[in-house]
Amino acid sequence: MQIAHPTVHILVGIFTISLLPFMFHKTALADGLGIKISPATFRIEAKPPADIWTPFTIENQSDQPVNLTIGYKLFNKQASQNGNVVFLQNGQPFHGQDKNIFQKMQIVDDNNISHDTIDLGPQQRERFRLRILLPDNEPAGDYYFSLILLKNNSNQDQNIINYNKEDQKSSSAFQLGISSNVFLAIGDKEMPQGAITTFSTSLFKEEGPVPFTLTVQNNGLHFFTPHGTIVIKNMFNQTIGKVDIPSSIILAGTSRTFTRASTVTYANISPQQLIWSEHFILGMYTAILSFSLSNNGPTYTRSIHFLAIPSTLLIYFILSVLILFYIYLQVKKKMK
Numbered sequence: 466m467q468i469a470h471p472t473v474h475i476l477v478g479i480f481t482i483s484l485l486p487f488m489f490h491k492t493a494l495a496d497g498l499g500i501k502i503s504p505a506t507f508r509i510e511a512k513p514p515a516d517i518w519t520p521f522t523i524e525n526q527s528d529q530p531v532n533l534t535i536g537y538k539l540f541n542k543q544a545s546q547n548g549n550v551v552f553l554q555n556g557q558p559f560h561g562q563d564k565n566i567f568q569k570m571q572i573v574d575d576n577n578i579s580h581d582t583i584d585l586g587p588q589q590r591e592r593f594r595l596r597i598l599l600p601d602n603e604p605a606g607d608y609y610f611s612l613i614l615l616k617n618n619s620n621q622d623q624n625i626i627n628y629n630k631e632d633q634k635s636s637s638a639f640q641l642g643i644s645s646n647v648f649l650a651i652g653d654k655e656m657p658q659g660a661i662t663t664f665s666t667s668l669f670k671e672e673g674p675v676p677f678t679l680t681v682q683n684n685g686l687h688f689f690t691p692h693g694t695i696v697i698k699n700m701f702n703q704t705i706g707k708v709d710i711p712s713s714i715i716l717a718g719t720s721r722t723f724t725r726a727s728t729v730t731y732a733n734i735s736p737q738q739l740i741w742s743e744h745f746i747l748g749m750y751t752a753i754l755s756f757s758l759s760n761n762g763p764t765y766t767r768s769i770h771f772l773a774i775p776s777t778l779l780i781y782f783i784l785s786v787l788i789l790f791y792i793y794l795q796v797k798k799k800m801k
Contacts, residue, residue, distance in 0.1 A: 499526035500533075500585075500643050502614065507595065507647040508690070508714070510654060513603040519595040521645065523614065525585035533583045533614040533642070537567045540609040540646075546719035547737070550611065550646060562604040571596045572612075583614065597649070605652025607687055607717045615642035648714055650687040657758035658685035661765055662720060664754050670773045673746045674731055676738040679710065679754070682720040690714050693756035697741055700749045706741050710756070746773035 501524045511517050525531055542560050544551035553560070563569075571579045573596050585591060595612060663680035677695060690712055697706035711726040722737045731740065741752075754767040 500524065500531065500614075501526060502643050502645055505645055506714075507612075507645060507649075508688075509597070509647065510650045510687070511597070511599055512653060513599040513651065514601040515597070515599045517595075517597040517599070519597075520592060521595065522590060522592050523583065523585065523643075524590040525587060528587045530584065530586050532617040533585070534617055535572050535581055535583065536613045536615055537570070538611050538613055540611070540716075542609060542716050542719060545609070546716055547721055548713060548724070552611070561606050561608045563606070563608075566608055567610075569598050571598075582617070595647070599651060603651055605686065607651070608649045609647070609688070609716060610649075611644040611646050613642050613644045648688050648716075652686065655685060655687065656761070656763065657683070657687075657689040657691075659683045659689070659691075659715070659758050661754070661756060661767060663722075664767045664769060666752065666769060666771055668771055670746065670771055671775055672773070673741065673743045674734065675741040675743065675746065675750075675752075675771070675773075676731075676734045677708065677741070677752065678722065678738055679756075680720055680722045681715060681756070681758075683715040683717055686717055688714050688716050689758050691756060691758045692760075693754065695739065695741070696753045696755070697743075698751045698753065706743055708739050708741050710739065745775075747775065748773060 503522050503524075507519055507521075509517060509519060523533075539553045539560055541551045541553045541557065572581075572583075573579050573594050575592055580593070583591070583593070660682045661679070662682050663678050666675060666677050675697075679695075681691060683689060691710075692712050693710045695708040695710070696704055697708070699705050709726075710723055713721060713723060715721045723739055724737055725740050727740070729740075730736070734740065749770065749772050752769050752771070754769075755764065756767075757764040
């Protein structure tokens, strides 16, 4: 049995397929429906044959009963490579070798009873498990999708809710729901294969904060979750700053440009950049990146340099040089 990595709660969201067909936005519902699902992300690694049981909980925090329909929706891997969840459009090629992978999944309760829908009373909290049963001949590969719980409204159009139960495995007809993202890697566990394609900053700076662009490519068969730091040293080789790189999943065959964890915005600095937040900087600096593709490696190191001279200081320096040069010319002229 294999258990997914636990993460933080995800709040109930609006799933407006008719307006935004391929994006899932997690926001508070206007009609007061309050549902919470935990964890927000499943990371599952499995070597067939495998019988996987991944626990999660659903809580109805409202004072009204709710009925939820279970569905799955695949990510568009290339469009989702920088952390945005973008679903495959109808008619787009299926990602993965096993087109019947969702038929090997069930949502079961503590009594091992399979559910296609879930009923929750007011303030009720229930435990469930995502069960994935993989045969010995299951082909290796990754699947990235959302487990979606869609609200059934009693006043909904019956043409919407009376659909074939087999179609619900990839249904996108409902408007309100919650989701957890699932990253499923099937096959032998391998050492992550990747490369740092970009680690850069501008050579000259007048002041901080200092932005860094870091892009990493996943060249392997499975997703990985890298981690790392950027250490800042001054011209005397003293460590004066550090930037922690937020943990992020990089999907197989895609690249990711890392974004800062802080929600603070900076003028003229892209959100797709990491930030050393020091404001006053002066002199030559070295930024040393230490980056591991997983807890077991491999680890890469990169170094870049940048020069910081405040604009006012630069102006004073130029004026001083000009004044000294003028004095030199005057002295030279008098000596003649």
